[in-house]
Amino acid sequence: MQLPVTTIFTEKLPADPETSNEIRQVYEAMFSYVTPKVPLHPKLVHASAEVAQLIGLSEQSISSDDFIAVFSGKKVLEGTKPFAMCYGGHQFGNWAGQLGDGRAINLFEVQNQGQNLMVQLKGAGKTPYSRRGDGLAVLRSSIREHLCSEAMYHLGVPTTRSLSVMETGEKVLRDILYNGNAAYEKGAVVCRVAPSFIRFGNFEIFAARQDVKNLKLLADFCIETYFPSITTTGKERYIAFFQEIATQTKELLIHWQRVGFVHGVMNTDNMSIHGITIDYGPYGWLEGYDPHWTPNTTDAQGKRYRFGNQPHIALWNLLQLANALYPLIEETQALERILEQFNTDFQSDFNAMMLNKLGITKRHKENENLIHQLLITLQETETDMTIFYRLLARISKNDSESEALQKIKPAFYQEAEIKDSVQETWYFWLSLYLNSLKQETVADAERKRSMDLVNPKYVLRNYMAQLAIEAAEKEDYSLVDELAELLKRPYDEQPEYEKWFAKRPDWARTKIGCSMLSCSS
Structure with missing residues (x-):
């Protein structure tokens, strides 16, 4: 060699x-x-x-x-x-x-x-x-x-x-x-x-x-x-x-x-x-x-x-x-x-x-408040970070708060919780966001393209890695190969891999290797 x-x-x-x-x-x-x-x-x-x-x-x-x-x-x-x-x-x-x-x-x-x-x-x-x-x-x-x-x-x-x-x-x-x-x-x-x-x-x-x-x-x-x-x-x-x-x-x-x-x-x-x-x-x-x-x-x-x-x-x-x-x-x-x-x-x-x-392309105090309010609102109900930001790009500046909320709802782990005060909190933030979008000169389609370049559709979630590990331990490396290919283009839609654009399954919440891990190697 x-x-x-x-x-x-x-x-x-x-x-x-x-x-x-x-x-x-x-x-x-x-x-x-x-x-x-x-x-x-x-x-x-x-x-x-x-x-x-x-x-x-x-x-x-x-x-x-x-x-x-x-x-x-x-x-x-x-x-x-x-x-x-x-x-x-x-x-x-x-x-x-x-x-x-x-x-x-x-x-x-x-x-x-x-x-x-x-x-x-x-x-x-x-x-x-x-x-x-x-x-x-x-x-x-x-x-x-x-x-x-x-x-x-x-x-x-x-x-x-x-x-x-x-x-x-x-x-x-x-x-x-x-x-x-x-x-x-x-x-x-x-x-x-x-x-x-x-x-x-x-x-x-x-x-x-x-x-x-x-x-x-x-x-x-x-x-x-x-x-x-x-x-x-x-x-x-x-x-x-x-x-x-x-x-x-x-x-x-x-x-x-x-x-x-x-x-x-x-x-x-x-x-x-x-x-x-x-x-x-x-x-x-x-x-x-x-x-x-x-x-x-x-x-x-x-x-x-x-x-x-x-x-x-x-x-x-x-x-x-x-x-x-x-x-x-x-x-x-x-x-x-x-x-x-x-x-x-x-x-x-x-x-x-x-x-x-x-x-958002414009920098001013109101948009700094938009960021602050979002980081609080994201904690109102369990919200998948990766999916939320990816879906956010689908909102149009002329949407109503309720229309915008429907577009991001798949990011919520418990959609039934989006009611009463939680829903009102989301409506409040979405009103701020839609107002900021209305001040932008960029078209919705162009904004979506730019957002999709910084908000990945696919990341290596722990449960995904664990599935690949369990298969590999049985000498089946096909899932390692699949994830390696998927993760080469994390910002692309890749419809053939749509199954990986999903919230963590319930079984993965407590399964060893799918949530918290030790330093053991």
Whole structure:
């Protein structure tokens, strides 16, 4: 297999001199060399032809024995040395010390189509950073990550990509609900692709250890490699670096809120310096609109990572990164300005995004009130977020409130509740909305086209992923294939897939894997 392999990260940054694969604290190093665990009987579940081409492979190569061997961890590509990264992080608001790639192994980097990309296996075995884990992953979590990575990309949300998911032919012991009932599941490995997998935590670990030398080395490497537009020197260089990360993080969070995505584990070790979605664990899309919903069972009580709190957590995480970069800057004013501006810019960009979702082009105070009132009204009765915004585009500016309500009614889980005060609340908001539409010069058909470009018809609901997982566990990968195709065009009507434009079925409310999930993988 021929690939445009490069070694930028490992050439320019210090390696762990210890080569044994024992769990340990790693100091004054960015990474440790590790060999993936050889799987027993690797078998391809699904692969993305797009991502294959992105890293320099042909679509035809996906079915080859070489492809399966390399991207399952069975074979190390000649001339490469796989490695696992060292980093720390704050988990649920508390400093957790050294974390690192506990179940991820970077195979190599490629330089293709003008891009530097890192290729990584998740679930390929133990590393020095595995702590109490085995470094393995199971089929259910691997399918979820594979499908979601590609779904997010096609939604226009910055994300890591996924090349492939494969069964390993081995069993992995997992406690899916963390309730003491561990069971064996099918093992799997997923291949992820990103500009890099450097996180906020990569900087935090050096700052926590007061290793300013390696902190500076990493920051300089990131600026030169990934942010070449930064040409300033001295402390201004690191301030500009932080500004770039803050801006990209803000844009990422706007996208999450736009499509109703909830990450579920926004720890600082799960925040990318590239402003991309990374580490798909207990994620979910809002079904009924609820800003207090979290998909993570571990977060069920505190709801730290709930949908409505994601922008605040992003800011909190950026504060931790600012603290980590402080030794390179040694002043707080510039960092504080950037953090304050994040709040201001986020609110402005959020309002602009919401008006785009509503098909409103004019910015004024009344339309900001329209957004505020909508976010309250959506909670009057359980309302499917994705379906609501998609149906909203069907309203005409000359509709009455009752005609408009009829057009969005399929988004309500309990249509019988739309009466009395609930109906009056909806009529009130629809009157505001129709009044705003009447002030628009854009024709209804043109407005619908623009709204359909930002309001997806299809998202990867948890119950959809779970159905695909259950079929795959019986070695039927057809539903994985179907969902992968569907999610390539989430904004298109795709009438052949109309069955997926539907509210979550009642059976999925409490079924394991269809609502909240644990971090178990």
